[in-house]
Amino acid sequence: MATKILILAEHSSGALKDISFELLGEAHRASADAHVVALLLGNGVSELAAELAKKGASEVIVVESPALENYSSDAYRHEILAAIASEDPDAVLIGNTPNGWDVAPLVAAGLMVPLASGCARIAIADGSAKCARKAFNGKFVHHVEIVDQRPIMATMDKGAAAPFDGETDGSVRTLEPTLDPGKLKSRFVETKKSESGGLDLSQASVIVSGGRGVGAPEKLDVIRELADALGGQLGASRAVTDAGWLPHEHQIGSSGVTVSPKLYVACGISGAIQHVVGMKSSGYIVAINKDPDAPIFGIADVGVVGDLFEIVPALTKQAKEAKG
Amino acid sequence: MKSLVLVKYVPDANSVFRINSAGTWVDESSLSFTVNDYDRYALEELLALKDGGAVEEVVALTVGPQAASSALRTCLATGADRAIHVRDDALEGSDPLTLARVIHQAIKDEGFSLILAGLQADDDNHTQLGGLVAGLLDYAYASAAMKLSLSGETMRVERELENNELQVVDLDLPAVVTVQTGINSPRYASLKGIMAAKKKPMTQLGLTELGMSPDSVGAGASKLKTVGFESPPKGKGAEILTGSPDEVAAQLIKRIREHAGVL
Numbered sequence A: 001m002a003t004k005i006l007i008l009a010e011h012s013s014g015a016l017k018d019i020s021f022e023l024l025g026e027a028h029r030a031s032a033d034a035h036v037v038a039l040l041l042g043n044g045v046s047e048l049a050a051e052l053a054k055k056g057a058s059e060v061i062v063v064e065s066p067a068l069e070n071y072s073s074d075a076y077r078h079e080i081l082a083a084i085a086s087e088d089p090d091a092v093l094i095g096n097t098p099n100g101w102d103v104a105p106l107v108a109a110g111l112m113v114p115l116a117s118g119c120a121r122i123a124i125a126d127g128s129a130k131c132a133r134k135a136f137n138g139k140f141v142h143h144v145e146i147v148d149q150r151p152i153m154a155t156m157d158k159g160a161a162a163p164f165d166g167e168t169d170g171s172v173r174t175l176e177p178t179l180d181p182g183k184l185k186s187r188f189v190e191t192k193k194s195e196s197g198g199l200d201l202s203q204a205s206v207i208v209s210g211g212r213g214v215g216a217p218e219k220l221d222v223i224r225e226l227a228d229a230l231g232g233q234l235g236a237s238r239a240v241t242d243a244g245w246l247p248h249e250h251q252i253g254s255s256g257v258t259v260s261p262k263l264y265v266a267c268g269i270s271g272a273i274q275h276v277v278g279m280k281s282s283g284y285i286v287a288i289n290k291d292p293d294a295p296i297f298g299i300a301d302v303g304v305v306g307d308l309f310e311i312v313p314a315l316t317k318q319a320k321e322a323k324g
Numbered sequence B: 001m002k003s004l005v006l007v008k009y010v011p012d013a014n015s016v017f018r019i020n021s022a023g024t025w026v027d028e029s030s031l032s033f034t035v036n037d038y039d040r041y042a043l044e045e046l047l048a049l050k051d052g053g054a055v056e057e058v059v060a061l062t063v064g065p066q067a068a069s070s071a072l073r074t075c076l077a078t079g080a081d082r083a084i085h086v087r088d089d090a091l092e093g094s095d096p097l098t099l100a101r102v103i104h105q106a107i108k109d110e111g112f113s114l115i116l117a118g119l120q121a122d123d124d125n126h127t128q129l130g131g132l133v134a135g136l137l138d139y140a141y142a143s144a145a146m147k148l149s150l151s152g153e154t155m156r157v158e159r160e161l162e163n164n165e166l167q168v169v170d171l172d173l174p175a176v177v178t179v180q181t182g183i184n185s186p187r188y189a190s191l192k193g194i195m196a197a198k199k200k201p202m203t204q205l206g207l208t209e210l211g212m213s214p215d216s217v218g219a220g221a222s223k224l225k226t227v228g229f230e231s232p233p234k235g236k237g238a239e240i241l242t243g244s245p246d247e248v249a250a251q252l253i254k255r256i257r258e259h260a261g262v263l
């Protein structure tokens, strides 16, 4: 019998999100005999269902209700549990995205099954699964096994798995919603932009960023001087902006700004996936970090293993000279 | 209104981490531990609600070994009113669902109206304990809060999405909310707070007190099992430059000119 894998499709503003296709791709790779079912919750989403059926789903299950127009944890939990009860999948894959990590533990608690979170890969066989997930914000890969559970549940990191790239001729089916809109414990109000101070790093052609390794707010001057010498802007990891060393508008990454300068210099930044998704399409990436195993060296073009307080000032001096 | 914050005692994020000899986790023997960063922000939210009069009591709870009581003492010194330390040797190796069952057992009769936790622990990054506890209690739930505002029996939460977007949701109390870093500026314990903490109650709960059997918890009962731990694959990998600071700087300038067209 085929291995039935249910994925939760995500969409916003009338378009499917990339994670949906990444989950479809990973579901096909997870098991040699995968039967991939996409669960689509929403309101007026028939076009999206047709797209999923063409781009990786063997079957698409659609649940439509005005209460599903926007994501809310309670409505999604309710309908995901209902779909799992009626479809009885071997495994359920959800994105490790803001809405995915919100609803996944509620579903896991409802089923009393373990949840492997933040996975880059999953392999499913005979009711068990092997998952490679991140720990210590990506500094390590934590291999876990889920033994003899139904369903297997995992969340997959965004950008970790390649999207499905073939073509499918899947079928589309509708399930009636079972939630009672009057009884929901959480309700969507609105989506809005967070306030920002006006700096827009997304257009910068050179960015020099500092991370937790800079150590203290006053030491950021070392990074700022290099940025000036290279004619660039000052960026930061979340560790720096959360600590209040720089305003939020300097933060690069999934919850900050996405940048693609010609040159990106990362100083004292470990290279957590949430940072990397915001800068990996930069033209040329330089990493300076004292830890030879820092994940940032995996995506950089050139790296220096050493103390940024020795390397960066030397670089600043020569950059100034080079400019003449 | 009674409130609870779930905290974890984790290795300091500034540490240099090495894999242990069993190849199952980092070697924790030489690391210094601290309150999980996300949880500090969660505690601060509750203390601010208490300052504003919306919350009467702030309780801090951790599940962990003897040493983890230090995390609770920090919470008490910072302003929490009392602490609960769930501790039992049999809990070692418990997966998140098992920990959530233990926490549920410890708090289900307390009647907390608001439970906060960090979005994730900085060490294991499981990003699910708050949601699991909400699911077991059948409380309303929201994750990654960047703003909380309470009006009557409704908690309005601004959840962090991606690309600088926020999603505003209303939760009916009782509720569990996980907190994202940067939501506030956590206060530090004052000397007065540290002295006052010595007189604040810290309850120890073992499995006997919780009415749970040792074989229902721990590594044996957990269905999410660690089978390996390693450094991440290097990917395409950077070209690593070596030499004195001036030498590597010269090499960098050359490459920056050639490959990035800068300078």
Ligand SMILES: Cc1cc2nc3c(=O)[nH]c(=O)nc-3n(C[C@H](O)[C@H](O)[C@H](O)COP(=O)(O)OP(=O)(O)OC[C@H]3O[C@@H](n4cnc5c(N)ncnc54)[C@H](O)[C@@H]3O)c2cc1C
Pocket: A137, A210, A211, A212, A213, A214, A236, A237, A238, A239, A240, A251, A252, A253, A254, A255, A256, A257, A267, A268, A269, A270, A271, A272, A273, A274, A275, A278, A288, A289, A290, A291, A294, A306, A307, A308, A309, B013, B014, B119, B120, B144
């Ligand atoms: C939902 C969510 C969203 C997030 N969004 C973002 C985001 O948008 N952007 C973001 O950046 N992060 C984000 N994060 C946080 C992310 O997971 C990491 O925690 C963060 O990026 C780490 O920042 P860092 O690399 O500066 O710090 P660390 O990971 O602590 O790394 C510091 C590095 O500095 C090095 N170092 C220390 N001293 C020196 C020295 N003297 N010389 C050279 N190197 C040194 C160390 O070796 C280490 O590699 C998010 C996390 C979550 C859960």
